[in-house]
Amino acid sequence: MFQYVRAQARCALGLALCLLLAAGTAMAGGNGALTPEQMARAFGKVVFLSHVNTTNMPIFPGDPDPVIEPAFTVQEDGFFLQSVTMGEHSGTHWGAPAHFNADEKTADKLPATSFVFPAVVIDVRAKAAKNPDYALSLADVQAYEKANGRIPDHAMVIAFTGWDERWDDPKAFFNEDKDSVMHYPGIGVDATQWLIDNRALGGLGIDTHGVDPGSDESYATNTALLKGDRIHLENLAGLEQLPAKGAWIVVGGVRNINGSGSPATVLGFLP
Incomplete structure (x- = not known):
């Protein structure tokens, strides 16, 4: 390893x-x-896989509302600077192990290798369209390997649900019912545990607000995943740009002391 x-x-x-x-x-x-030609020579193609942060983006119920406002302006101060306030899990973000497991690592304790991964993209859009509570299953993982070969060690395994199409409509994105239960797709704990045990999983990613399905208030997948040096990536964007295999992901963010995670800029390096 x-x-x-x-x-x-x-x-x-x-x-x-x-x-x-x-x-x-x-x-x-x-x-x-960089010019497109220079990027092609260096690493094929580079794409954004993260949303732009705004004050009206979907925010998980109870999380701090984002505030983005000018602190200094070129006209009055000679330079431009904004004050930005938001929760560590707002917008596209990564979660550290301490986010769900108190004795695990905080954001500032993770190694650099926790932010660079081979990307594995499992397309479950058709299933998620039929069932908003769909959880990526072990059968989905096995079908992926049958078509694409063995999932590499330390991979970021991503469930491509198509849910980011709802990003501009927070009500549709969280899809709450009359009892305030959210309904959006996630990743099943059985698939997660198998990947941990058999493929040295690096992390899980998804284009919804959580790797747990919205209706699972036990957070079973996050609890199993977030140990050691593993992270999650949530609210990913533009996953249609990635191939099923062969791309790499590099994750940026803020390493706050004792942090539970960070809003992220996520880059995909395409072959």
Whole structure:
């Protein structure tokens, strides 16, 4: 396992070096931005897999309302800066093990390898369209492997539900019934535990607000997942840009002391 993680670190370093080299070339050209040609030479294609944070995005019931407002302006102060206040699990975000397990690692204790993954994308859009409470199953995982080969160790296994199409409608996104029970797809605990036990799982990702189905108030999947160095990624966007296998994911965010997670910028590196 150590050798695999070390190999991953070398791969991540290679990506970073390519980015720096390409960036240096672009900046030498005068505009400080990578061109599509430079990106293609370095790592194929890079895409965003995260939403833009706004004050009207869907916020989990009870979480702090986001506030984004100017603190300084160019006109009055000579520079522009905003004050941003939001919960650690607002917008696209990652969760640290301490989010559901008090004795596990907080955000500031996770290693860098907890934020770089081979991406495995399991498409359950058709099933989620028929059943908003659908949970990605072990059978879905087995069908994926039959079609695509063995899931690599330390993968970020992503359930592609299509739910991010509801992002601009918070009511539809959380899909609460008359008893305030939410109904959105998630990932089943049986599939999660199998991936932990048999595939050295790195993390779980999804385009809904939780890796647990909205109706599961026991948070069984999160509780099983968030141990060791594993994280979750929630409220992902643009998953249609990723192939079923072969891409890599790099996760950014804020490493708050004793943090439970962070709003995230998630990048997909396509082959």
